[in-house]
Amino acid sequence: MGGTMLAGHFHGQSVRDESLYRQREQASAYLRNLELGLASITDFNEGLAAHVTTSQPLDRRSFDGYIAIREAFAPQPGLQSVVYLTGGREGQRPAPASHAPTGRHPGVGSTDRLQADHMLHAVSTGTAVDQAIPASQAAMRDAAGSGTTIALPYSDASGTTMLAIFTPVYAPAGPSTPMGDDGGVLGFVRSTFVLDETIRHALGRPFDRALDLEIQDAGMGGRLLYDDDGVRRAGQQESLLAAFTVEFAGRRWQAQFFHKASGASAWEAGEGLVLLSGLLLSGLLALAAHQVGLRLRRPYTHTVFAQNLHKAFKHHPFAVYYLDLQRRFVNVNEKALTEFGLSRAELLGTRSEALIAPEFRDLGRRHWEAALQGTAASYDTVLQAPDGRRFDVNVVLVPMMSGGIVAGVLGIVENITERKRQAQALQRSRRTLQSIVDNLPQEVFWKDIERRVVGCNRNFAQFLGLDEARIIGCTDEELCARQAQIDPARIDEYREEDRRVLERGEAVVGAEMLVRRRDGSTFWARTSKLPLRDAEGRITGLLGVSEDITERKLNELKLEQLANHDSLTDLPNRAFFLLQLERTLAVAPERLAVVYFDIDRFKSINDTWGHDIGDQVIRAFARRVRRLLRPSDVLGRLGGDEFVFFSEGLSRREVEGICERLVAAVRRPIRVDRNRVLQISTSVGVAFHRPGMTADELLREADQAMYRVKASGRDGLHVAQG
Incomplete structure (x- = not known):
């Protein structure tokens, strides 16, 4: 009977461990759905911002059309209103628009369409809408400064927790677009969501029967944003199942999952299949919204990148520029203006081919065609400035994709004139040194840190009986395998000598040994090996010098024989x-x-x-x-x-x-x-x-x-x- 009770104890422990593992799997799946749901609402805003950017001047019909298409593909549960707030220079303002659902909060599958409600102008005048959302001005400044979407949780008049999403809208990029630190922002798309409804939909309907979830905003002093059961449980470590950090639109949220207070989880109650079905449905809906948003915001991302290139690469050491599909400069950084010797006004709209030396234009054209096909290219060429200056450069072309096609090309130019001059001087110096080394009577070779031969003189190659091409890159073992005149029995000795030099930094000076060739002949050799070091004193290889001392050695042996x-x-x-x-x-x-x-x-x-x-x-x-x-x-x-x-x-x-x-x-x-x-x-x-x-x-x-x-x-x- 005691054995039965013990077996029952272990079985119960196993069930509890399995239940805990399953619940943690649930929490991870819910977290993924939450992240997809949040991504879908930022994509909604960014897609609309892209639509506004590429639809200047904006009319209410196109604005309304975008909302209709988006809702047909991927409804946004919890959405309360969508507003386009202008905030650019006078003379650049498109017609702004505002939309709100006809019902309070449209649910999944709702046939209600977002209708035009009223028109709004710049929020900087202190309109009623601006007053309704605390800290909206600061959120818009953050969005404009970072060039990204910013989320702002707040409470409305009824105490309901809302979420406002701000996305900056930029002027379309082009040669005539005025450039400046802040001149590219025309306004903002702001969407407001009922946070509780948005989160519940992302998590799925069966959530309440499985786990308890609390979400706090780390940037607002840990303010509680969501509590699915209304019972604050933060700090109750004994019931904490898992905790995650969610990065979302400039916010840092802490999501904590707790065991259900009632005790039994949905998995233990046999409802795992129902839960997984709910998770799958909500996850697919969130993923669909995310994918639609990505497709709709591609033009926006491309436009913002081209417009703000000079900011992103302001301190880059190389010239960086953006070309449209006609190979015209759309934007450049300050280094490019210096290198090309042109002002921004002179450069924008100019074809990049005009800066290439005539004899190198065919080469540049071939690489440009490859970039248009989506293949990055890197090549050396010669540029010619308007004043006749010519300089060697390395050009990197990176195709910028939008919707699966090339929308433009990012170019990076490094001036390599001095480096090339130094390389040529170094090459001449190396040829001179090689000529000197080749005429030395000794066999000279040098190896890298891995004991591979990286250079040798003519005598060393003749001694081995191999062409230089078959020697470079080989270890002694590999040279032996290539039938070099090396005694296989001495390989271990050579390896140990190299190890002393490369690992311990010890010089091997004047080591004498009787060397046997593959053909059976012998000779006496005197070899020295010295460590090679870089500027920091690190060992990078070794230099070896060997000479045939057979005649001298025989004389010494003869004298020794006579003496002894x-x-x-x-x-x-x-x-x-x-x-x-x-x-x-x-x-x-x-x-x-x-x-x-x-x-x-x-x-x-x-x-x-x-x-x-x-x-x-x-x-x-x-x-x-x-x-x-x-x-x-x-x-x-x-x-x-x-x-x-x-x-x-x-x-x-x-x-x-x-x-x-x-x-x-x-x-x-x-x-x-x-x-x-x-x-x-x-x-x-x-x-x-x-x-x-x-x-x-x-x-x-x-x-x-x-x-x-x-x-x-x-x-x-x-x-x-x-």
């Missing part, structure tokens, strides 16, 4: 042998044996047969001994007929075995020429290393052991007793 080896037997001489023995003793070897031996009665051989025969005997003796030893054993000639070797890691018995074989091998006759065969022998002394013994002590003990053999008749072996 016996010229007759090519064995290490006394000094070099002692050096190697000391190095071995320095690392505390295990079971080290030193064997000291010579040729018995060698003096008599020299005295009887001469030194040439004696040298032949020495060489033959050294060869026999060398064949008996391991590669790791070190054999040296101390002088005359005295030899020595040391071995590591062998037991006492193993060392004695080697020495016994040595004695036996030397007994074999040595043929020195066609007629002479000599019989020789050797005396061998052995000393084993003990802790603390030096190289000289070991040699001395082995030498003494050898003389024990001499004293006992020669041709034998004696091991020192340590």
Whole structure:
């Protein structure tokens, strides 16, 4: 039974979690509908403003016609009145109009049409309509200053919360339009909505049965604008489900969704399908209104942009202008006037082609045709001012779309004369530098931060056996894959060198190595790699210089061989042998044996047969001994007929075995020429290393052991007793 209760607990928890998730999904869906509903009423205003802009002079018939079309496609629930308020210069005022619904508030699907009611003039005279909406003057100033739609919540005489929407109306753009900081605004379209009805319609009718919603205006001290159940619940965090910020027409609203006070949500009551149907219907209606508004306000957006281009790009560092479809200047910023050397009056209405140098006009015409087809273009050309000045420029043409077609073209011109001159000077400098580098005897290359070759001289390309085009952009691994003359076994070494330079900033200077080519040949190279840095000291790459030092290295090795080896037997001489023995003793070897031996009665051989025969005997003796030893054993000639070797890691018995074989091998006759065969022998002394013994002590003990053999008749072996 306990198990059943536990399972029931978890099931209940799962249901509650699922319910919470569903309710939050509801809140997000309601928020989207709310945003679409608000967008549809701003689109209504902006579409009408576009209609007014493109219908100058405005008559009541065209004004009324727009309202009828809009209501047929997308009714505006909660709409109370629509007013066009003029506010431009004298002589520019179109005939203003005002409309109000015949009923109090037309609902969705209403057949009531907005009718002409009365005519209004500029609100600046303090008319009754102006007095009816507090702060309308400030809202219109904000709309004119920002060039955008501004929303203003307020309360009417009955205490109902209303929403006034203000959209500025601009004079149509054209070459003859007067330009000025504020001269483009002719008036405003103002629509007023009953806020409660507008929001309820956007959310959908089933909303009351699902969640509670409160909306506050953050810009009005958190003033409550909407409360669907009349019970203020702000601050009740325990029942707060979700909170969102809605940005809308210059307002910042806080929307807070709460659990329904009654407890059960519509989802738990099995009404999810009904709710989703209501959300879908209200969302589709709001979306339809939004799409119609976008279509109707496109001309308005295009006109406002062209009219205010000089404001938007006032401080732009490049010349910016707007062209109509006939390629005439509609508007320009101040930088364009300076660059083109013309006044605004001279430039407006002029075809841009007139400013292009004659030999470049065909190029400009091709890019213009591409822009008219909706394709942005960027190209370099030459402009020619009226006073004959010519300058290089980069031109960017951006087609401005309206209703799916090109309505005009935005142009941006950058004067690149100085940059091009510098680029040409830099190119000449680079060619000179490349010529110098190509004539250096070393192989020179430079890489970027990713170890890719970005440049090299002729010798480096010849060394790799590749054309420069196949080298640039490659890493060492990729060059190896392209059959460059690089030893694959050395790739890891090269990579580590590059990492030291690029990551740690360490210079690799004079690194010498024996390099093997793919064809099996070898050579000695000396390479240096230095970090390359930018003006801020950041590492941007490396410079490598490599040279073939084979001849020098062979000479050095030859000198080293002469200095360290016996010229007759090519064995290490006394000094070099002692050096190697000391190095071995320095690392505390295990079971080290030193064997000291010579040729018995060698003096008599020299005295009887001469030194040439004696040298032949020495060489033959050294060869026999060398064949008996391991590669790791070190054999040296101390002088005359005295030899020595040391071995590591062998037991006492193993060392004695080697020495016994040595004695036996030397007994074999040595043929020195066609007629002479000599019989020789050797005396061998052995000393084993003990802790603390030096190289000289070991040699001395082995030498003494050898003389024990001499004293006992020669041709034998004696091991020192340590």
